[in-house]
Amino acid sequence: MLVTRYPSLRKDPSLRPTTRPQVDYKAFQLTSFHQGFYFGNKRKRENAVSKLGNRNCTPKKEEMEVFQSHRKSSSNNVIVSILPFYRSAPPLEVRLEDFEFFAMDRLRVLKGISDGLCRGKKPEEMEKLVEDLWKANMRHPQAVEEVNKDIISHFVLRLVYCRTEELRKWFLSMETTLFRHRFRLESSEAQRALMSEFKLPYKAVSNAEFESVKDKLSQVARSMGQNLAAADAIFYKVPFEEVPDLVSGRRVFIHKGHAYVAMNQVVSLVVTQFRSYISKALILTNRKWTSTIREQEKDRLTPIVEALCTSYLGPDYSQPQEFGEISIKDIDQVAKTSFPLCMRHLFEKVKEDHHLKHGGRMQLGLFLKGVGLKLDDALAFWKAEFAPKVSAERFDKEYAYNIRHNYGREGKRTDYTPYSCQKIISVTPGIGDHHGCPYRHFSEENLRAALVRMGVSSRAVEDVMDKVHNRHYQLACTLTFEAVHGSSCDAGINHPNQYFIDSQRVLQSKVNGVQFTLI
Ligand code: SF4
Numbered sequence: 001m002l003v004t005r006y007p008s009l010r011k012d013p014s015l016r017p018t019t020r021p022q023v024d025y026k027a028f029q030l031t032s033f034h035q036g037f038y039f040g041n042k043r044k045r046e047n048a049v050s051k052l053g054n055r056n057c058t059p060k061k062e063e064m065e066v067f068q069s070h071r072k073s074s075s076n077n078v079i080v081s082i083l084p085f086y087r088s089a090p091p092l093e094v095r096l097e098d099f100e101f102f103a104m105d106r107l108r109v110l111k112g113i114s115d116g117l118c119r120g121k122k123p124e125e126m127e128k129l130v131e132d133l134w135k136a137n138m139r140h141p142q143a144v145e146e147v148n149k150d151i152i153s154h155f156v157l158r159l160v161y162c163r164t165e166e167l168r169k170w171f172l173s174m175e176t177t178l179f180r181h182r183f184r185l186e187s188s189e190a191q192r193a194l195m196s197e198f199k200l201p202y203k204a205v206s207n208a209e210f211e212s213v214k215d216k217l218s219q220v221a222r223s224m225g226q227n228l229a230a231a232d233a234i235f236y237k238v239p240f241e242e243v244p245d246l247v248s249g250r251r252v253f254i255h256k257g258h259a260y261v262a263m264n265q266v267v268s269l270v271v272t273q274f275r276s277y278i279s280k281a282l283i284l285t286n287r288k289w290t291s292t293i294r295e296q297e298k299d300r301l302t303p304i305v306e307a308l309c310t311s312y313l314g315p316d317y318s319q320p321q322e323f324g325e326i327s328i329k330d331i332d333q334v335a336k337t338s339f340p341l342c343m344r345h346l347f348e349k350v351k352e353d354h355h356l357k358h359g360g361r362m363q364l365g366l367f368l369k370g371v372g373l374k375l376d377d378a379l380a381f382w383k384a385e386f387a388p389k390v391s392a393e394r395f396d397k398e399y400a401y402n403i404r405h406n407y408g409r410e411g412k413r414t415d416y417t418p419y420s421c422q423k424i425i426s427v428t429p430g431i432g433d434h435h436g437c438p439y440r441h442f443s444e445e446n447l448r449a450a451l452v453r454m455g456v457s458s459r460a461v462e463d464v465m466d467k468v469h470n471r472h473y474q475l476a477c478t479l480t481f482e483a484v485h486g487s488s489c490d491a492g493i494n495h496p497n498q499y500f501i502d503s504q505r506v507l508q509s510k511v512n513g514v515q516f517t518l519i
Helices: 042-051 096-118 123-138 143-161 165-185 188-197 207-223 244-248 267-296 301-308 328-338 341-353 358-370 375-386 392-398 400-406 421-426 444-453 458-469 473-485 496-511
Strands: 002-005 024-033 036-040 079-081 093-095 235-239 253-255 258-262
Touching: 093 096, 096 123, 096 143, 096 165, 096 301, 123 143, 123 165, 143 165, 143 267, 143 301, 165 267, 188 267, 207 235, 207 253, 207 258, 244 258, 244 267, 267 301, 328 341, 328 375, 328 496, 341 358, 341 444, 341 496, 358 375, 358 400, 358 496, 375 392, 375 400, 392 400, 421 473, 444 458, 458 473, 473 496
Parallel strands: 002 093
Antiparallel strands: 002 024, 024 036, 235 258, 253 258
């Protein structure tokens, strides 16, 4: 895969161009040697190729145009599937822009899957969710483009998520779930082609053996509400430990250490192979990353790769949105009704202590800017709150500059963006700091007390704490939102300013007597 240089727009996903500008094709190479990656410029790649002897890694010119993953049925040479196994990085030319945006689109799919699993969605609901997420983020009118995007985005995220044990675990689990659902959507002909591509060492059970266990197979089929004739009559005999999900769900007949897997259950076999393959590939990619890629690409791909796993994928909240501006006189009221816990806590602390350290001022200050507090009001708010401890003269000297700076009126005149949940959750507050995410940074006792103060019922508190114990902080915040507002929020909370806007929408709709569901 060839990566071409293009300026990064990572900081603001909403600025994604609709047309592709001209790019400088001073290309770098990103291709694969076996299961690992190789990055480098042309000379370095050629050296590496010569060191590797006969391994023909150089893509031919025509191969670099497009890359398709398709299989042909053994009988009639018709393309039956575009579901790839991601065996090697494609010999493609990729714009740096696409390198990043394709990965972000796939990340939206994987994060959606993760949210669905954390919310305990049923298998049928997950199927629908995965299909919708894929359609919304990965579809392209041209099948070839869609396949390319699928493969490129997988390999970029493999780099992003190979770097720690925790990241590898998450990526492996989400990619496996995605693969499982996509495999299920394939026709049985395509599924068989995929099985043979994996070279699964299982043979179909012979007629004689099938007859000898037919009664038992019928019993299992009946226990699942099927009958044997309706189920696919082809069975595979496999070591039972290779289909743990079928065994734990009592959906398979086991005899002498072997499970009899029906054709309509082979997804378990293929998924086991897929998981094991991706797991090994992640370890190999990690070795490549730490030994060469990180250093070679330190000025170009490394910053993108390192930022991708914490990148915020939602809308830009740097400007106040549909609820316009809030003034100082409204702020106490909206803080009670519409601030998420992180901002409520900072707001209460500044009222109580008449001071906030830098991290807290930034987190709350940018949030207030995003919800529509004008610069003059912001200056007046902070000055009034700090007044018991900080003189007006000292405030103007030490604090006013930073507030104006956040509004783009000082220094580089950048219009700074309010922090996303991911950014807030990932900070490590020090002693005396009040910023961060309460779901992550509060003690259990303090968090429970804060939730009760927000009016969350004791049953909902338990649900929230359950998510916190499993480290699903944004879901915990979503459940709090739903408990406080009596309205579901299917999209989940990804940004404190989104919480504010969604809250205002619900409150407004209640005033207007409209039933509201946030999706
Ligand atoms: Fe704030 Fe996000 Fe944490 Fe909710 S999940 S408290 S909005 S940082």
